[in-house]
Amino acid sequence: MLQLPSRNSVSCIGLASYQLFEQVAFSFNGGKDSTVLLHLLRAGYYLHKGKSECFQGNLSDSMLNCPIRTIYFESPSAFPEINSFTYETATVYNLQLETIRLDFKSGLEALLREKPTKAIFLGTRIGDPNAVGQEQFSPSSIGWPPFMRVNPILDWSYRDVWAFILTCKVKYCSLYDQGYTSIGSIYDTVPNALLSIVDSSSTTEIFKPAYMLSDGRSERAGRMKKLPLKCDTACLNNGVTNVSQSGSFIASIIVVGDEILFGTAEDKLSAVLCKKLNAIGWQVTRMTVVQNDIDCVAAQVEQQKSTNYMVFLLGGLGPMHSDVSLAGVAKAFGVRLAPDEEFEEYLRLLIGKHCTGDRNEMALLPEGITELMQHSKLPVPLIKCQNVIILAATNVSELETQWDCLLETPSHPLMRLPPFMSKHLGTMLSDVETAQTISKLCLEFPDIYIGCQRKSRVGPLVITFVGKDKTRIELAAEKLSNSFPAGAFSGGDCG
Numbered sequence: 088m089l090q091l092p093s094r095n096s097v098s099c100i101g102l103a104s105y106q107l108f109e110q111v112a113f114s115f116n117g118g119k120d121s122t123v124l125l126h127l128l129r130a131g132y133y134l135h136k137g138k139s140e141c142f143q144g145n146l147s148d149s150m151l152n153c154p155i156r157t158i159y160f161e162s163p164s165a166f167p168e169i170n171s172f173t174y175e176t177a178t179v180y181n182l183q184l185e186t187i188r189l190d191f192k193s194g195l196e197a198l199l200r201e202k203p204t205k206a207i208f209l210g211t212r213i214g215d216p217n218a219v220g221q222e223q224f225s226p227s228s229i230g231w232p233p234f235m236r237v238n239p240i241l242d243w244s245y246r247d248v249w250a251f252i253l254t255c256k257v258k259y260c261s262l263y264d265q266g267y268t269s270i271g272s273i274y275d276t277v278p279n280a281l282l283s284i285v286d287s288s289s290t291t292e293i294f295k296p297a298y299m300l301s302d303g304r305s306e307r308a309g310r311m312k313k314l315p316l317k318c319d320t321a322c323l324n325n326g327v328t329n330v331s332q333s334g335s336f337i338a339s340i341i342v343v344g345d346e347i348l349f350g351t352a353e354d355k356l357s358a359v360l361c362k363k364l365n366a367i368g369w370q371v372t373r374m375t376v377v378q379n380d381i382d383c384v385a386a387q388v389e390q391q392k393s394t395n396y397m398v399f400l401l402g403g404l405g406p407m408h409s410d411v412s413l414a415g416v417a418k419a420f421g422v423r424l425a426p427d428e429e430f431e432e433y434l435r436l437l438i439g440k441h442c443t444g445d446r447n448e449m450a451l452l453p454e455g456i457t458e459l460m461q462h463s464k465l466p467v468p469l470i471k472c473q474n475v476i477i478l479a480a481t482n483v484s485e486l487e488t489q490w491d492c493l494l495e496t497p498s499h500p501l502m503r504l505p506p507f508m509s510k511h512l513g514t515m516l517s518d519v520e521t522a523q524t525i526s527k528l529c530l531e532f533p534d535i536y537i538g539c540q541r542k543s544r545v546g547p548l549v550i551t552f553v554g555k556d557k558t559r560i561e562l563a564a565e566k567l568s569n570s571f572p573a574g575a576f577s578g579g580d581c582g
């Protein structure tokens with residue numbers, strides 16, 4: 088008898104569906120995972136409703152039917168085989184199919200406007216990129232219409248899926264017999280090369296069926312990666328998105344921490360990081376503090392990674408990197424978190440038998456985009472995911488060590504440029520007296536940042552000059568001093 092991977096799959100279905108049958112929907116796309124889910128839903132429906140109908144004599148019908156609301160997002164780039172399998176299956180099992188021809192988010196918004204929908208069943212499994220951070224019951228993400236995502240087969244493996252399909256002898260989409268192991272669109276999916284049969288006599292390439300794939304970790308090998316980053320080395324010099332007008336590389340800092348947002352902890356690290364970046368000539372364009380939440384991190388990383396040359400992520404890492412930051416980065420890049428053997432080895436050496444949790448779980452890193460940057464002074468390597476660097480520092484001294492190591496690693500991802508320098512002048516003149524002259528100075532020195540700041544209402548006004556050319560900074564400061572009576576300004580050297 089077939090062993091279901093988890094009793095949870097069944098209870099998950101029971102819990103979510105049959106009390107609220109009208110307000111739940113099943114998201115079906117003809118893929119293997121949603122095919123498994125369809126038959127679990129049918130079984131659940133039969134157990135809860137069918138039995139009473141059986142007594143009325145219509146056993147065969149009740150066993151076939153599953154009149155659950157079913158949503159299918161049909162796209163022009165779907166494989167014709169997927170489309171036809173979806174429609175045929177809906178007819179065979181009497182599914183109440185609602186075809187939506189919009190993107191997922193807009194489609195769901197329209198759906199929820201039209202019909203109250205509290206929960207949607209999905210065939211998401213833990214290795215899927217979009218499963219990052221999800222549980223069997225996961226509310227939809229922030230920014231999405233509100234419903235509960237129900238993932239009964241979240242913990243099923245690739246092997247479990249095929250064992251179920253083959254043992255129960257249920258029909259599946261024909262593409263899986265042609266070597267496809269996971270199906271996206273016609274533009275980004277090909278048969279899995281690991282199933283290719285070498286046959287010199289044949290001119291066309293032949294593939295074994297999907298269930299022959301021995302290592303489920305390669306399930307998505309036929310799926311091409313999402314579009315590459317806008318911000319990679321190819322656009323290093325385009326000067327539009329990731330290099331500032333003054334020719335500096337631009338970076339942004341994302342701090343993850345509920346404590347900072349509640350005001351119970353202070354963020355000291357990003358100020359230090361700004362100074363470090365300025366000292367190697369980089370300009371920081373934005374510092375953002377986000378909640379300790381995978382979707383919040385993902386949204387911010389997604390936004391920042393394409394408009395900055397480098398993004399630094401601070402905080403949000405639990406003991407040994409197992410927290411939301413890495414999951415957020417994985418989600419932002421549309422990849423899954425996968426065990427990393429090299430990282431696992433570092434953790435093993437570091438914590439050895441003191442580890443109480445699952446070390447493998449701690450060694451989950453964003454798949455295919457992660458570079459480990461090792462340095463002899465670091466107990467575990469720094470993690471870089473394309474142009475996102477995750478700094479695991481918890482205090483200033485750790486940050487300083489990590490920064491020094493980062494600059495010394497062989498792949499040195501941070502190019503050193505002429506540093507930024509600054510000069511400060513103090514005056515007891517009022518803002519009104521100085522404003523016009525400073526505005527004119529800003530126009531005359533577009534390469535120098537000139538800003539004013541007061542520590543208190545009655546204290547001196549401090550004018551700051553920041554730039555990369557010492558002579559220009561001194562000239563701007565001198566011009567300001569010379570515009571007022573001698574002795575009106577006092578200040579230190581440029582440094």
Ligand SMILES: Cc1cc2nc3c(=O)[nH]c(=O)nc-3n(C[C@H](O)[C@H](O)[C@H](O)COP(=O)(O)O)c2cc1C
Binds near residue numbers: 191195209
């Ligand atoms: C019914 C349904 C609900 C979804 N809810 C969310 C959501 O709450 N948050 C989210 O980021 N994506 C959501 N998505 C999008 C999926 O995470 C994912 O992008 C989609 O299934 C495409 O996966 P693929 O890129 O592997 O083909 C939803 C998709 C569907 C069909």
Ligand SMILES: Nc1ncnc2c1ncn2[C@@H]1O[C@H](COP(=O)(O)OP(=O)(O)OP(=O)(O)O)[C@@H](O)[C@H]1O
Binds near residue numbers: 118
């Ligand atoms: N176009 C779609 N319409 C309706 N539901 C969808 C659609 N795309 C994805 N889903 C939902 O998301 C789940 C996960 O998608 P995913 O592509 O990982 O699995 P699958 O399509 O069932 O199988 P495979 O991994 O072989 O492609 C699906 O099982 C389904 O519930």
Ligand SMILES: [Mg+2]
Binds near residue numbers: 116118269270271
């Ligand atoms: Mg699919």
